[in-house]
Amino acid sequence: MAIEVLVKKTGGPEVMEISQSKLSENPEDNSVRIKHRAIGVNYIDTYHRDGTYPIQLPSVLGMEAVGEIIKKGDGVRGFSVGDRVGYASLPLGSYCDVRDYPSDKIVKIPDYISDVQAASILLKGMTVEYLFNRTYKLKAGEHFLFHAAAGGVGLLACQWSKAIGAKMIGTVSTKEKAVLAKNLGCDYVINYKEENVVEKLMDITNNKGVSVVYDGVGKDTFENSISSLQDRGLFVSFGQSSGMVNDVNLHKVFAPKNLFYTRPSLIVYNKKREDLEKSVESLFGLVKEKKIKTENIKEYKLEDVGTAHQELQNRKTVGSLVLIP
Numbered sequence: 001m002a003i004e005v006l007v008k009k010t011g012g013p014e015v016m017e018i019s020q021s022k023l024s025e026n027p028e029d030n031s032v033r034i035k036h037r038a039i040g041v042n043y044i045d046t047y048h049r050d051g052t053y054p055i056q057l058p059s060v061l062g063m064e065a066v067g068e069i070i071k072k073g074d075g076v077r078g079f080s081v082g083d084r085v086g087y088a089s090l091p092l093g094s095y096c097d098v099r100d101y102p103s104d105k106i107v108k109i110p111d112y113i114s115d116v117q118a119a120s121i122l123l124k125g126m127t128v129e130y131l132f133n134r135t136y137k138l139k140a141g142e143h144f145l146f147h148a149a150a151g152g153v154g155l156l157a158c159q160w161s162k163a164i165g166a167k168m169i170g171t172v173s174t175k176e177k178a179v180l181a182k183n184l185g186c187d188y189v190i191n192y193k194e195e196n197v198v199e200k201l202m203d204i205t206n207n208k209g210v211s212v213v214y215d216g217v218g219k220d221t222f223e224n225s226i227s228s229l230q231d232r233g234l235f236v237s238f239g240q241s242s243g244m245v246n247d248v249n250l251h252k253v254f255a256p257k258n259l260f261y262t263r264p265s266l267i268v269y270n271k272k273r274e275d276l277e278k279s280v281e282s283l284f285g286l287v288k289e290k291k292i293k294t295e296n297i298k299e300y301k302l303e304d305v306g307t308a309h310q311e312l313q314n315r316k317t318v319g320s321l322v323l324i325p
């Protein structure tokens with residue numbers, strides 16, 4: 001019997017229920033039926049669970065998984081039963097062992113990447129791809145600020161930055177996280193629990209500040225992010241693990257340095273199939289060249305999803321979390 005992680009009301013990890021799933025006999029015309037082997041846990045799953053991002057309820061959570069096609073609809077082209085595939089997008093519902101999913105949003109997983117590795121990098125790695133290539137084109141030698149450098153997205157950002165030759169200034173909350181980020185390519189690590197982020201960043205950049213800040217932490221880092229930018233710098237707000245930034249006085253915050261603001265998302269950047277393909281090709285290319293390693297993965301049983309969410313939200317994790325159905 002197939003199982004899924006269902007949410008009927010918003011709240012803490014306890015609102016996630018293991019439930020039996022029902023599938024029709026065959027997938028719809030343009031969908032494939034995927035037997036999941038590994039499911040990516042992403043911070044956004046906690047926003048869907050707790051109502052930070054409202055979703056229609058009841059709903060199965062999750063936006064990322066890897067597995068094998070076991071059936072396909074009549075209209076599916078380019079994919080066969082037996083293919084190893086993965087996805088990192090809507091519709092929600094990856095927290096389960098078998099599901100149907102639109103074939104225009106899946107990608108084939110190459111032999112040199114395991115199921116667990118793929119589920120640990122698809123969503124987070126393509127996020128780094130669009131942030132560093134398309135939201136703002138980072139250049140070799142350029143300093144930039146990136147918060148939560150030892151997280152799932154963060155450790156991939158450290159390695160991607162090194163591959164480009166950019167100079168990443170990363171923030172973390174513990175000494176252990178600092179060592180990990182540094183080892184994976186973050187040039188300068190600031191412990192934002194112990195050090196003054198802006199002072200240290202200004203020392204590193206000879207008081208110039210940075211041209212771009214990538215901020216996935218939100219409320220707690222907002223002021224430091226703004227203070228770290230040069231004139232006409234870009235503030236990229238791509239998440240809020242510490243909570244939403246509220247009540248911003250746009251004129252007061254953005255006018256003095258003529259700053260730019262953007263709030264990007266992977267869903268929009270990879271909406272077109274050609275963008276999805278280019279994005280995943282860049283990511284897998286760096287894995288093949290061994291410029292991105294996929295070592296820091298913590299595996300949980302699908303049934304233990306509550307523990308995974310708790311550890312992620314309590315800042316107990318580094319790198320990526322993967323559920324095994």
Ligand SMILES: NC(=O)c1ccc[n+]([C@@H]2O[C@H](COP(=O)([O-])OP(=O)(O)OC[C@H]3O[C@@H](n4cnc5c(N)ncnc54)[C@H](OP(=O)(O)O)[C@@H]3O)[C@@H](O)[C@H]2O)c1
Nearest residue numbers: 043148151152153172173216238239240241242265266315
């Ligand atoms: N817009 C997009 O397209 C997109 C795509 C993927 C991810 N994201 C965003 O990117 C961010 C990182 O995602 P992830 O899945 O890789 O998570 P993650 O970075 O592994 O986990 C979140 C990290 O945020 C830091 N943090 C700081 N203050 C926190 C607080 N009060 N509570 C919890 N964590 C706090 C912690 O690192 P320290 O302990 O070192 O502070 C924690 O480990 C999230 O905001 C996510 O929503 C956005």
